[in-house]
Amino acid sequence: MFDLLKKFFIQPKTTTTKPKKRNSANIEKEIFDFELSRSEYFNKEYSNDIFKYITKLNKGQKSKEKEFLSIEEKKELKINTRLKVPTNIIPFFIKEKIVNKNPKDLISNLANMIRSKKYLYNEVKKLKKTKNSYYKLSSVGDEKTCIWCKKMDNKVLSVNEDIIKLFNNNCKCDYPRSTTIAIIEG
Ligand SMILES: [Zn+2]
Known part of the structure; x- marks a missing residue:
């Protein structure tokens, strides 16, 4: 069994990386x-x-x-x-x-996951730079959007919240498609 495919499954050497900041x-x-x-x-x-x-x-x-x-x-x-x-x-x-x-x-899906989470991270970073303290999430809200993302639509978040961690722990989409909306203070 799998003789035909054996050539694809040769085990490569593994390398370990230390967690970075x-x-x-x-x-x-x-x-x-x-x-x-x-x-x-x-x-x-x-x-x-x-x-x-x-x-x-x-x-x-x-x-x-x-x-x-x-x-x-x-x-x-x-x-x-x-x-x-x-x-x-x-x-x-x-x-x-x-x-x-x-x-x-x-x-x-994995590529999109990385792209969209990086996008969210960069958006929050930009908001911090422009001295915004809070922002809103906006979700797409179609059939591909998970329940949590739908629930988070229009919710106010602090720029100090770890956006990646938040999505990692809650979002069940193939990849998140939410965007951020700055809240203008003053
Ligand atoms: Zn989601």
Whole structure:
């Protein structure tokens, strides 16, 4: 079993990183590490490669994918045979966990998650810089929006609240699409 796919699942060397103080440069890595640690789909051994891949995606650098899974390979992985799945992303996953999933969607959700949480972090940072103490959250409110995000629509928050932590602990969206609205004081 899985003979066809064995070549994709060679274990790479692992590296450990110490937690750093949060800043604009490492915010993406912080969000990524958190999301990866709680995801059941991704093979943590490939953490560095997944991060590199996602960083490229979020920079709009489209990777030139030439090789795609064959129908047989997709059947072996129990994923929809009609999906176009690049072979180079397959090692990123725990194969038992991606049955009936679209690996490409899982990757893009993770990329979007990092982008949107970084966006929220930067928005709050800007508000702090312009001496705003409070702001409101505005959520999209469609069927893709989680209950918590809907509930948080129009809620007033302090700029001193850790926005990333707040979303990490509560938001159940594939990725948050909330925005911030400054409250003008005076
Ligand atoms: Zn949400």
